Amino acid sequence: MIGKLTSRRLAAALVVLLLGAPASPIPVVQAAGPAGGYESDDASDENKELGKAIKLIGLGSYASAIPLLEKAIAANPRNPDAFSLMGFSHRKLGRRDRALDYYLKALELEPEHLGANEYLGELYLETSDLARAQERLQVLEQACGTKCDEYLELKAAIADFAGETR
Numbered sequence: 001m002i003g004k005l006t007s008r009r010l011a012a013a014l015v016v017l018l019l020g021a022p023a024s025p026i027p028v029v030q031a032a033g034p035a036g037g038y039e040s041d042d043a044s045d046e047n048k049e050l051g052k053a054i055k056l057i058g059l060g061s062y063a064s065a066i067p068l069l070e071k072a073i074a075a076n077p078r079n080p081d082a083f084s085l086m087g088f089s090h091r092k093l094g095r096r097d098r099a100l101d102y103y104l105k106a107l108e109l110e111p112e113h114l115g116a117n118e119y120l121g122e123l124y125l126e127t128s129d130l131a132r133a134q135e136r137l138q139v140l141e142q143a144c145g146t147k148c149d150e151y152l153e154l155k156a157a158i159a160d161f162a163g164e165t166r
Contacts, residue, residue, distance in 0.1 A: 046075035050082060053089075062089040080106040084116040091123055099123055112143035118150035125161045133158055 053068040066089050072082040087102030100123060106116035121136030137158060140151040 046072045046079065046082070049075070050079075050085070053082075053085060057085060057089060060092075062092045065089050078109055080110040080113045080116060083109065084113055084119060087116065087123075088119050091119065091126075096123060096127065112139065114140065114144055114148065114150040117143070118154045121154045122157055125157055130158070130161060133161070 049068045049072040053065040053072065056062070056065040056068070066086065069082050069086040069089065072079065073086065076082070083102045083106035087099040087106065090096075090102060091099035100120075103116050103120040103123065106113050107120070110116070117136045117139045121133040121140075124130070124133040124136065133154070137151065137154050140148070140154060144151055146152075146155075
């Protein structure tokens with residue numbers, strides 16, 4: 001399933017946002033940025049905006065999530081999670097160029113960001129760039145192994161793509 005924000009992944013992301021630290025590896029929204037946590041009132045607002053945006057994304061309301069993600073990015077322009085989710089939302093709305101920019105920004109901030117690498121790989125498949133999708137899969141394998149959700153989902157999407165192109 002390309003780009004699906006599963007209930008389990010959504011719940012895990014919300015736990016991180018509400019508690020501030022992951023209890024286990026979180027596939028979509030990881031620990032917040034280089035500082036590893038939220039320390040100011042601005043970050044708390046960012047937390048709330050991200051939480052609301054994640055709920056909307058889970059409901060498929062991508063356009064409604066974008067203004068909340070913009071606020072989260074304004075509050076913390078070094079949060080790769082917000083950029084990755086912004087890219088995801090734009091991609092789901094068919095805005096591939098914008099999505100690419102946001103994914104690349106997330107990866108600039110955190111090169112092994114699991115969500116951004118998976119979603120960028122899926123974007124590459126949507127544009128029939130199998131080689132680049134496979135590069136993202138290799139990054140995921142290095143970052144989280146072959147058992148994490150992001151790796152497994154991108155691997156399945158690549159297999160589906162390869163089956164469709166034969």
